[in-house]
Amino acid sequence: MLVVAAPEQLPVAQARAGKPEAWDALFRRYQKPLYVYAYEMVHDEQASLDIVQETFIAATRHLGSLRDDAGFGSWLFGIAHQKCLQRWRKQDRESLALEELAAAPEEFETDPADLLIRREQEVEFMNLLNQLPWPQRSVLLLHFIEDFALDEIANVTATPLGTVKSRLHYARRALWELLKEKVQ
Numbered sequence: 001m002l003v004v005a006a007p008e009q010l011p012v013a014q015a016r017a018g019k020p021e022a023w024d025a026l027f028r029r030y031q032k033p034l035y036v037y038a039y040e041m042v043h044d045e046q047a048s049l050d051i052v053q054e055t056f057i058a059a060t061r062h063l064g065s066l067r068d069d070a071g072f073g074s075w076l077f078g079i080a081h082q083k084c085l086q087r088w089r090k091q092d093r094e095s096l097a098l099e100e101l102a103a104a105p106e107e108f109e110t111d112p113a114d115l116l117i118r119r120e121q122e123v124e125f126m127n128l129l130n131q132l133p134w135p136q137r138s139v140l141l142l143h144f145i146e147d148f149a150l151d152e153i154a155n156v157t158a159t160p161l162g163t164v165k166s167r168l169h170y171a172r173r174a175l176w177e178l179l180k181e182k183v184q
Contacts, residue, residue: 012069015060027056030073033146034080040141041084043126051087055080074152081138081156088134128178136171139164 010029014022034055038048058079066075129137135157142148142156150168154161 010069010072012063012066012072016063016066023056023060026059026072030076034076037077037141037146038080038084040145041081041138042087043130047087051080051083054083058083071155074148074155077142077146077148077152078156078158081142084138085134124182128175128182131178132171132174135159136167136174139167140171140175143168 011019011022011025015026031052034052035048038051039045042048042051055076059076062079066072129140132140138157139153142153143150148156150164151161153168154164157164159167
């Protein structure tokens with residue numbers, strides 16, 4: 001049995017050697033974070049599941065191209081990022097927002113007024129976030145939701161570190177401006 005304690009001890013070399021238990025460990029470690037990232041990018045549950053599956057299929061095919069086993073996580077997110085970008089380019093942004101609202105899961109709350117207020121806030125925030133250009137939204141999600149360092153985001157998005165810093169700066173500024181407009 002394969003036990004994984006820390007990201008530094010991921011069984012990448014064993015997965016490269018074709019050991020199924022190593023791939024199982026890698027899948028268990030990255031399945032949920034990849035799904036959350038994909039869902040925040042494409043706003044579609046089934047598409048997000050498909051992206052996770054496509055990401056691992058691509059990873060099994062191209063693991064030999066990974067130069068540094070310690071960078072497996074950012075490499076994997078880079079694949080998922082490209083899959084999201086491909087799918088996002090195919091979708092109409094406005095229809096995605098409408099589908100997201102219609103498909104919002106029911107939640108259990110003791111006070112229906114609290115549920116309504118929270119849902120309205122979540123919808124408003126996502127609408128503001130969706131107004132950002134895709135590269136800025138992606139950097140925000142990777143940094144604040146997935147907790148990637150800026151250099152890892154540069155690897156994931158295949159952009160220079162300076163560009164990542166710039167996108168994050170302008171994304172924060174744009175989000176702040178949108179929020180100020182909303183309040184006024």
